[in-house]
Amino acid sequence: MTILRALACAALLGATLLAGCSVPKLEPWVKPYERERLADPIMKLSRDSLPDKHFEHVRDVREGARGATGVQGGGCGCN
Amino acid sequence: MAATRAAIGLWHRLLALLGSLLGVLAPGVSRAVDLPGDKAEALLHSYIGGGVNAYGPAVLVRKSIMDKVSLSGTYYMDAVSNASIDVVTTASKYNETRHEFGLSADYVYRDAQITLGAMTSHEPDYVANTGNIDVTQEVFGGMTTVAFGFTKASDKVGKKNSPEFSDHAHHWQYRFGLTQILTSRWLASLNFDALSDDGYLGSPYRSARVFGAFVPERNPRTRSSRAGKVKLVGDLGNFGSINFGYRYYTDTWDIKAHTAEAGWSRYFGEAWLADIFARYYTQTHANFYSDNAMTETVYVSRNRQLSTFNDIGLGGRLSYNVRRVPGRYDVKLIGTYEYTRYKFKDFTDVRTGELYGYGANLFQVYLSATY
Amino acid sequence: MKTLSIVRSASALRIVASVVFAVVAGTASSAIAPSTPAPDFSLHAMSGPNMRLQDQRGRVVMVNFWATWCAPCRQEMPQLNRLYQKYRSSGFVLLGVNVDDDPSKAAEVATKLGVTFPVLLDADKRVSKLYDLNTMPSTVLIDRDGKVRYVHRGYLAGYEDNYEKQIRELLK
Numbered sequence: 001m002t003i004l005r006a007l008a009c010a011a012l013l014g015a016t017l018l019a020g021c022s023v024p025k026l027e028p029w030v031k032p033y034e035r036e037r038l039a040d041p042i043m044k045l046s047r048d049s050l051p052d053k054h055f056e057h058v059r060d061v062r063e064g065a066r067g068a069t070g071v072q073g074g075g076c077g078c079n
Numbered sequence: 080m081a082a083t084r085a086a087i088g089l090w091h092r093l094l095a096l097l098g099s100l101l102g103v104l105a106p107g108v109s110r111a112v113d114l115p116g117d118k119a120e121a122l123l124h125s126y127i128g129g130g131v132n133a134y135g136p137a138v139l140v141r142k143s144i145m146d147k148v149s150l151s152g153t154y155y156m157d158a159v160s161n162a163s164i165d166v167v168t169t170a171s172k173y174n175e176t177r178h179e180f181g182l183s184a185d186y187v188y189r190d191a192q193i194t195l196g197a198m199t200s201h202e203p204d205y206v207a208n209t210g211n212i213d214v215t216q217e218v219f220g221g222m223t224t225v226a227f228g229f230t231k232a233s234d235k236v237g238k239k240n241s242p243e244f245s246d247h248a249h250h251w252q253y254r255f256g257l258t259q260i261l262t263s264r265w266l267a268s269l270n271f272d273a274l275s276d277d278g279y280l281g282s283p284y285r286s287a288r289v290f291g292a293f294v295p296e297r298n299p300r301t302r303s304s305r306a307g308k309v310k311l312v313g314d315l316g317n318f319g320s321i322n323f324g325y326r327y328y329t330d331t332w333d334i335k336a337h338t339a340e341a342g343w344s345r346y347f348g349e350a351w352l353a354d355i356f357a358r359y360y361t362q363t364h365a366n367f368y369s370d371n372a373m374t375e376t377v378y379v380s381r382n383r384q385l386s387t388f389n390d391i392g393l394g395g396r397l398s399y400n401v402r403r404v405p406g407r408y409d410v411k412l413i414g415t416y417e418y419t420r421y422k423f424k425d426f427t428d429v430r431t432g433e434l435y436g437y438g439a440n441l442f443q444v445y446l447s448a449t450y
Numbered sequence: 451m452k453t454l455s456i457v458r459s460a461s462a463l464r465i466v467a468s469v470v471f472a473v474v475a476g477t478a479s480s481a482i483a484p485s486t487p488a489p490d491f492s493l494h495a496m497s498g499p500n501m502r503l504q505d506q507r508g509r510v511v512m513v514n515f516w517a518t519w520c521a522p523c524r525q526e527m528p529q530l531n532r533l534y535q536k537y538r539s540s541g542f543v544l545l546g547v548n549v550d551d552d553p554s555k556a557a558e559v560a561t562k563l564g565v566t567f568p569v570l571l572d573a574d575k576r577v578s579k580l581y582d583l584n585t586m587p588s589t590v591l592i593d594r595d596g597k598v599r600y601v602h603r604g605y606l607a608g609y610e611d612n613y614e615k616q617i618r619e620l621l622k
Contacts, residue, residue, distance in 0.1 A: 028220030032586040033549040033578040037314040039519040065328035065336035067272030068306035079604035
């Protein structure tokens, strides 16, 4: 679990360093009304779950590497 | 007992993790993320390569209940006709069918989405049961999505015609993902996975080769892996979108792998969407792998999945929008084809003594309806 | 030991989670607050002529920001249309401000959804910036004196009941 520990330590260190100083507040630079292109299905990280499942299975069975295949995000960001 | 205390401690920590993600639980608060939409999908998949012919149907149905929970059920079937190089050189061709059933529930609370899932996979000699939990949270004005996930799988390994053989395997997977909107046209995502395997991690049918003679393979009973992937997706306006991905993998069996992917998607008219994609994969062999071991070692395997090899895949996908009423329903028909060429660097074909290689064809026909 | 490493990873994940949220938890706050005058704007309407917010003084105005690519926006439209039809004779006006890059798409979807209230086109996002929207859709209720009274962010089924209550209150 060394990578997770390293990540936790780095994050904790970053937080303690920032806690002391007044950091200029970081504003989201892409506004919800500017997300038209990101809302398009063509910009999805993973479009179809069943076909992706098939690809992942085919590769898992034939290749030694596994994991880190994906998480969804982006999109229209509505609501 | 120490185990029970540890388990209770773990449960409390998981709850605390959920708590810090969800904040104070208050009823009837506005939502900042939508439940996944209702849909029904059907897939026909086929893989032909290296003497293996696997095909089958798969279906998925998703429905939201009272706008609070979204339930989804899947069924996946794999009918495998296996005459692969391992099978023909050490045994004889066989047919086998695998059935997989899955159920999952998605719940949305404010900016967070929680997914609970369970899956069971049945083959005549292998049963796998999986449970998973995923939490996805939008932060920073919706520009960043953070996701945590955990999967636990329990397998029961058997051997055809050998009722005395029975073993188990357990798998743990921890996932962390981050998606960041870079600009109104570019997205980046990062994924880190840590995997742990315990138990019988080989195949009771596979043989290793030691001093030219075939012996049953001996695999370690534990395996610990790490994988990290970075992906970029960009919008090219009228030219569609492009994506690039790279994944690095390493584990305690000494396997190191690199995966590089690239793809391009573009709309053609109102109803057509085309994709082309390429993938390159390369790995180094496990430290106990050998095509023909010349020393006696505790562990030995001739599993080509653990050898040094690379594969290059090139494919395309065509999607046709059959019916579309924006906001009501959307029906698509999609066909996909991918050709992959495998080239082994230290695995030989025992029939010829030459380094092994083969090409594989993958087909998918897929119907998706969202409503 | 397996359970110990699971426990360790869970706590590590939790530390990372809380830190990530602590550092990036700040989100932009809207410049539009209740009891402040609603910023004036003038936009081209889908049907042709320009429309100005100031000209609606004396009526209760609901400004709804929407886009064709936003699913909750499309869900909301028929409800808004119903409210417009019901209260327009009592001095209620609904302005649908569309933020699509391509105004023709807005016209297409508005017609399909049977929208009868004026649809204003904000393709250059000028008014969206002015109202500092931080959610899509966003609905602003302005009273007869041009003051912002209610701001709604997002849309879920049932919100329209709230809108109706507030409209009736402001129409009095």
